[in-house]
Amino acid sequence: MSAEHAALRILIRLPNWLGDALMARPLLHALRAAHPDAEVRALGPAPLLELLAAERTFDRGEPWPGDGRERGALARALRAWRPDAALILPFSFSSARFALAAGASRRIGYAHEARSFMLTEALRRPPRGELHLSREYLALGARLGAREVALPKLAVRAEAHDAARALVGEAAAGRGVAVIAPRSAYGPARQWPAERFAALARALIAGGRTVLVAGTGAEADTCAAVADAAGEGARSIAGRTTLPVLAALVAAADVAVCNDSGLAHLAGAVGTPTVTLYGSTSSAWTTALGPRVRIIQHPPVCSPCFRRTCAIGYRCLTAIDVAEVAGACRAMTR
Numbered sequence: 001m002s003a004e005h006a007a008l009r010i011l012i013r014l015p016n017w018l019g020d021a022l023m024a025r026p027l028l029h030a031l032r033a034a035h036p037d038a039e040v041r042a043l044g045p046a047p048l049l050e051l052l053a054a055e056r057t058f059d060r061g062e063p064w065p066g067d068g069r070e071r072g073a074l075a076r077a078l079r080a081w082r083p084d085a086a087l088i089l090p091f092s093f094s095s096a097r098f099a100l101a102a103g104a105s106r107r108i109g110y111a112h113e114a115r116s117f118m119l120t121e122a123l124r125r126p127p128r129g130e131l132h133l134s135r136e137y138l139a140l141g142a143r144l145g146a147r148e149v150a151l152p153k154l155a156v157r158a159e160a161h162d163a164a165r166a167l168v169g170e171a172a173a174g175r176g177v178a179v180i181a182p183r184s185a186y187g188p189a190r191q192w193p194a195e196r197f198a199a200l201a202r203a204l205i206a207g208g209r210t211v212l213v214a215g216t217g218a219e220a221d222t223c224a225a226v227a228d229a230a231g232e233g234a235r236s237i238a239g240r241t242t243l244p245v246l247a248a249l250v251a252a253a254d255v256a257v258c259n260d261s262g263l264a265h266l267a268g269a270v271g272t273p274t275v276t277l278y279g280s281t282s283s284a285w286t287t288a289l290g291p292r293v294r295i296i297q298h299p300p301v302c303s304p305c306f307r308r309t310c311a312i313g314y315r316c317l318t319a320i321d322v323a324e325v326a327g328a329c330r331a332m333t334r
């Protein structure tokens, strides 16, 4: 290890969304492998830092403050730390402005939102879907000599596994567990119909599984409705776990069925057989990373449109039927 590498102080501004943050894992691992002695600080939403901390790819997490005054104080503290480089993963103007305020000597990100004047290295962004998003992030790290390495399963701490067992232990006694996630924060054009999720849950229960319906607290009503419609053998856990506990819970499941959402990325990352249902977006751009991920997508000619809602009837989603998804679950758990 050269003295130059040992001296590096690297700030990484992580994405704000769970799925995007998990697609940054190849970059985090590549950077750690290239610069094992560098001091790496990750900046991002506190729940994402809590989830990723178990991997030890960064030395310190800096939770992204909620208000402007706290952000100013954090920028001053980071300026005193004197970062040699900032890797700016979000495409926003504000994330580049913060890296500048934090005094990073090199500010590496994609040219977007007229922010290039604040970057020292403004990379040209490929057309959406041409490269997987994880590779777009890796290209930023390549500026610091990081090269792709084998991606391990997402590490989950023992106490999270204990908490997950305590949450579902009795409900799942003697049965396999399937996790389904019927919502997507992006909007309806990424959501397979809730009644089809309920029908799938009934098929999974008939096959001998307990079904856990997962989502955020804001998605609790939909998750409860799907669990109620599925009947005995299904229950909602929406909003009842931290991200590490949800990761442990999904890791213990036989199979997960998700929209193109953060939970699909989480299930893929922990190595659980994961069936992902695609609507308006591009699987080439955002497929969940993991050894056992299967995509179901029947794109009409209008796909991908990347819209949040659809004016012509969500054909991309209604083309996916329950029997096909149930069959994919069976095939992945044989």
Ligand code: SF4
Pocket: 189, 279, 280, 300, 302, 303, 304, 305, 306, 307, 309, 310, 311, 312, 313, 314, 315, 316, 317
């Ligand atoms: S326009 Fe086409 S791809 Fe987009 S949501 Fe509607 S059916 Fe799906």
